[in-house]
Amino acid sequence: MGTEQIDLSNEHIRHELAGLLNACEDREPLFHRQISTDELPSLLTDLAAFQLEGQIWRNSSGVAEAFGYLRSFHVNGAVNSDLRFFVDPAIWNDAREGTIFDWGMKLAQAGQAEHGCEVWLYSDCLPTSIWRKAALECQGFAPIRYYYQLERPLQAPIPSVECPAGYRIRPVKAPADLPAWVDLFNAAYGGQWNYVPTTVEAQAALRQDQRYCNRYDLLVVNSTGTPVAFCLGFVLSRGGSPTGWVLEIGTQPALRNLGLGRTLLAALLRRFQEDDLATVRLAVDGENPSGAKRLYENLGFTAISSEIVYGLRLASGPQLASG
Template sequence: MPSEPISWSPVSEAELPELSGLLTAIEHFDEPSERHTIEELQEAYAEHGADPARNARLGRDSGGTLVAYGWLHPFPADTDPRRVFLAGGVHPGWRRRGIGHELLDWQIARAGEWYNENRRPEHGPLELRIAVEDKLADRAALIADRGFSAVRWFADMTCRFDELPSGLPAVPELPGIRIEPYSAEVSEEVREAHNEAFSDHWGSQPIPQIRWQEDLSAASTRPEWSWIAVDTDSGRIAGYAMSSAYQQDWEFQGFREGWTDRLGVRRDWRNRGIAKALLIASMHSFADAGLDAAGLGVDTDNPSGAFGLYARLGYERGETQVMYARTEHGS
């Protein structure tokens, strides 16, 4: 148990800058590849179904200093399973006092409450998920101690433009396919294309309109760097590449990088070079914006040969994120 009692309270919007300060201290010590921004915290606080008054809490010492936090991020539109992602952390100076276990126990219990409050006959089991960078062994040990198991590995990959021996390749011309910039007018068509393209991917469930729009309005999103592939005969969107800029990471990684958040090709148009063309178009957008590199994340168990495609384009593997999960069946 903690050597000094910790008082817990819900997170208010006014406390988000203070929470940002705690996260900065945690990141300074742990040196993760992904950093936070205050804008991301504000977006998480306001997103549909967030309910931070019940799903997030802060821990303070006897002097009122913020030393820990926990935040549940449910996906209300999920059916089977019902996913809840757990985020949290303890200030480095307050670790190894039992606070992390206490916090995780609360998160597990609160997730069960959320599941039972919102349960419908068509719903499958509750699945709790926590993403942990591979190098953070203490964090992994803590969650494994509460019954979480590693279920998937996701690798970050980066292509440095100055390391391409022949420079950026030209966007290939594809028979029957037109590569064109993304525009807000096709947002709903791209969402439908994404849900179809990822229907056979591990852990994926359809993204509802409200979450899609929230993602597109995020401060990190860069629609001007995003592209679509259009079938010239039917006019349907065959594929897409949606981009972002995580500027908070640039100083620590030493280069400026455009990030491909979502890349997908509908099943009927696969194996025609569309993903490659979309990635190259995105890389040109990043380079034209004065960036140094392109990045993306890939499921290491992806059966589509994605690793080979990315490697041929000059992407190299970096940090690995491990997804841990624990399944609950409700009460």
């Protein structure tokens, strides 16, 4: 059996990986649709500015029979790594899964050797994915978090929501607004589970994505012009009609419960509606401490699917090891 690194710029490799992914999809749906070759790079990177490590496993005839990819980042003094894996259903449960996990664990644990901190390995799974759940649990992973994907039809009326007195909505002006945007994002998300601080460089790169549209990149500013809430949307076409996605939304913690998030979200929905999109979607942590799920439901979103995050602690940080 041979291995090689994933090169998403190689059209032949993208074709192989899409075929493997869709073979898995036929047996045990994860995305609930077929994935095209051209769509694969954006699906794997998921608009995130993380370093991607990928590996392909080939049989003795040189045919790709499995692949995995790992994204690692620092979170609150720990190294968190996200592992995705796909195996030809014809060889499910033949120990190939263990080979992929060994590879992923070795890469993730390199962070502990370098930084001496706690290391976690995560992997997502749908509740209906019997094979994937069994593979994860066999390696010692356990469910630790639930996420929900919510959807709202844009044919339904959107409530008319006005900004509170002293506040107004405007589009982001990049790059001038990015330092304030980054500070606001980190204040809004800091302390939430698996929070990864963002940077001006990461946000500038995101806004160079060909799918970025400034019309969906909104701020609420106060009377002095200081940003106090943000909302970022994208239009993504993944195996069907273009769909609006709410990627990020947040408010300065001291100004929560003033209705700023609701105002921004309604404004973004209205822009999606004006651009003739049929639906809008978003993902939310089921245990989000800011009550985000209630905000979305109050604006007409309903859950269409859920996802389980499985986790495995690979190494303790110094403070844990000594305790």
